[in-house]
Amino acid sequence: MRTRASNPFALGVASGNPQEDSVVLWTRLASDPLNDGGMGAAGDIEIPLEIATNSSFTNVIQSTQAVAEARYAHSVHHVVTGLQPNTYYWYRFSYRGYSATGRTLTAGNRGDVRFAFVNCQNLQEGFYPVYRDIAQDRSLDLVVHLGDYIYESAPAPGGPRKHRTKAPVDLASFRNRHADYKMDRDLQAAHAAHPWIFNWDDHEVENDYAGGTSWYDQAAFARKRAGSYQAYYEHMPLPPDFLQPKPFDDVTLYGKVSYGDLLQFLVLDVRQYRTLQPCGDSLTNCPERYDTKNDILGSEQEEWLKSNLSAESPRWNVIANSIFMLEYDHDPGYYVDGWDGYIHSRKRLFEHLYDNRVPNPVVISGDIHAAWVANLKYHPDFPLEAFERDDSITIATEFIGTSVTSTLSSGWVSTYRGALPKNPHVKYFDERSGGYTRCIVTPDNFRAEYKLAQNVADRLSPVKTVVTFDVAAEDNPNLRQGATMMETLTDVKLVEPEPDYRVVGWRWAEGYGAGKEGYWLLPRQLKLPDGSYVEFEQLKRG
Structure with a gap:
C-alpha cells in the first residue's frame, strides 16, 4: 500500500529583504529535515506559488511557479516584483497536496x-x-x-x-x-x-x-x-x-x-x-x-x-x-x-x-x-x-x-x-x-x-x-x-537599588495577592554587614 509522504514544508516559510515593490519569498522542500532534507536525487522542482491581498486568497494577484533548486537543498528564493508599497500580501506555496502560507509587508x-x-x-x-x-x-x-x-x-x-x-x-x-x-x-x-x-x-x-x-x-x-x-x-x-x-x-x-x-x-x-x-x-x-x-x-x-x-x-x-x-x-x-x-x-x-x-x-x-x-x-x-x-x-x-x-x-x-x-x-x-x-x-x-x-x-x-x-x-x-x-510602568515609582543591593531573580506575579494582579515581582537582597543577605520584595506595575 502506498503511504503519503511527510510534509515537505516542515521548515516553514519566510519573507525577507522588503522593498517598495518587491520581496523575497522562501521555503525549502524537506520531508526529512534532519537527514539532508529527504529529497534524494530529485532535480529542480517547480512548485505553485500564489500571492494575494487577503488571507483567504479570494483576491490572488499573482500565480506562478517557484523553483526549488536542487543544488541549494531544494530551497526557494523567489523575488516577487510589481508589488505596491506599504501593502500586506499573503503568499502560499503548494506541493503534492500540502501547502504553507505566510504574510509579508512591502516597504515604503x-x-x-x-x-x-x-x-x-x-x-x-x-x-x-x-x-x-x-x-x-x-x-x-x-x-x-x-x-x-x-x-x-x-x-x-x-x-x-x-x-x-x-x-x-x-x-x-x-x-x-x-x-x-x-x-x-x-x-x-x-x-x-x-x-x-x-x-x-x-x-x-x-x-x-x-x-x-x-x-x-x-x-x-x-x-x-x-x-x-x-x-x-x-x-x-x-x-x-x-x-x-x-x-x-x-x-x-x-x-x-x-x-x-x-x-x-x-x-x-x-x-x-x-x-x-x-x-x-x-x-x-x-x-x-x-x-x-x-x-x-x-x-x-x-x-x-x-x-x-x-x-x-x-x-x-x-x-x-x-x-x-x-x-x-x-x-x-x-x-x-x-x-x-x-x-x-x-x-x-x-x-x-x-x-x-x-x-x-x-x-x-x-x-x-x-x-x-x-x-x-x-x-x-x-x-x-x-x-x-x-x-x-x-x-x-x-x-x-x-x-x-x-x-x-x-x-x-x-x-x-x-x-x-x-x-x-x-x-x-x-x-x-x-x-x-x-x-x-x-x-x-x-x-x-x-x-x-x-x-x-x-x-x-x-x-x-x-x-x-x-x-x-x-x-x-x-x-x-x-x-x-x-518611566513606562504606571502607578509605582521606579526605584533603582543602592550599590549594596542586587537583583537575584524575578517572575511574573499575576494573581500575586489581592489587588496586585499584573505586577512584576522583583525579589531583591539586602547585603548585611556580616556579608549575608536578607531577601525582600519590590513590586512594579506591568
Whole structure:
C-alpha cells in the first residue's frame, strides 16, 4: 500500500529583504529535515506559488511557479516584483497536496515604522517565547536578526532541550543544524508573520572567526566556512545578489532597506572581511589594538556604508551591526572581538557621521547576551579619546539587545557590572537573557522597548516590557542628547537599588495577592554587614 509522504514544508516559510515593490519569498522542500532534507536525487522542482491581498486568497494577484533548486537543498528564493508599497500580501506555496502560507509587508514611505530586533538564539539554552510574542504582534512592520541564528556547538545534556544534530563541520551537517532550528514552531510563526532582514555573527560558522581565519582548525576552515555560508543562504529569504561568481567563498550580506524619508537600515557584515583580532583575541589593551591596519569592515564595505550616509540621508539611519560598537573599559582591558579591537574603523565611521552631518544615526547590536543602552562618543580633535573625555559629543546612540535564549556567565556579569563606573556613556545594563527589543520610529522620536520572557525554559512564558528608552531626533550632532529612560510602568515609582543591593531573580506575579494582579515581582537582597543577605520584595506595575 502506498503511504503519503511527510510534509515537505516542515521548515516553514519566510519573507525577507522588503522593498517598495518587491520581496523575497522562501521555503525549502524537506520531508526529512534532519537527514539532508529527504529529497534524494530529485532535480529542480517547480512548485505553485500564489500571492494575494487577503488571507483567504479570494483576491490572488499573482500565480506562478517557484523553483526549488536542487543544488541549494531544494530551497526557494523567489523575488516577487510589481508589488505596491506599504501593502500586506499573503503568499502560499503548494506541493503534492500540502501547502504553507505566510504574510509579508512591502516597504515604503510612511509616518512611522515598528520593528523588532533579535539575536543569539541557542536552542540548547531555552525555548522561543520571544518568537511567539513577535508572531502575535501584528503591528510590527519587520524583524531584524543581528546574528547567531544557529550555534555550532555539539549536543549537550542538562538544558531545556538539546541539538538533535551533530556539531556541523561541512555543508551537509550545517544544513541539518539549520533545519534543527527552523523546525521550532514559534520561530516558524515569527517568520510567517513578518518580513525579516538578516545579519550574522560568528556562531553561524565558528566562534570568533575573523575573515578567512580560524582560531581552532585553519586547515579545515575554508571548507567549513563555505559550507556554512551555503547552508545559511539555503535557509534564509535572502536575495539572489547574496551570491557571487564563486558562490560561498565570497558572498554579499551587507545591504540597505529603506522606508522613504523616515528611515533606512544599513546592514553590516563585520565577520567576512575583518582582519584578525588584535592582542590574541584576549581581554586586554596591548599596543596592537592601536594599529591602523586593524579593519572590521573591509575597504569596499566601508565605502559603501559611507556612500549611504550623508546630510541628505533619511531622518533616521539605523546601522544594523552584529557586535557592540561602543568602547567599554573593562577595568582593565577591552573586548577586541568587538569594535574595541578595530578602533580606527570606528573612528573613521564617527568622523564621517560628524563631518557630513548625517541625521540621527542609531546603532542596533547583539552578541553580548545582555541588554545595554549607550551613547556613542566622538571628539573631532581627540577621536580616539572621545569616550574618556567630558567634552565629547554624542554622535549616535547604540541599543544592544539581549539574547533570545543565550545566557551570560556569572563571570562576565561581574566584569561588566564592576566596570560600569568607568563607562559613564553606558546608560543601562541588564544581564538577563530571554528577550528582544521592539522599536517605534517616528520623525521626532526613536523608541526602544526592552522586553523579557519570564522563563525561557517554558515555551508559553509571558513576555513583558521591562524598560523603555527614547531618543529625540536632532540633526545637529553637537546638540544630540542621546538616550533617555522613560518611566513606562504606571502607578509605582521606579526605584533603582543602592550599590549594596542586587537583583537575584524575578517572575511574573499575576494573581500575586489581592489587588496586585499584573505586577512584576522583583525579589531583591539586602547585603548585611556580616556579608549575608536578607531577601525582600519590590513590586512594579506591568
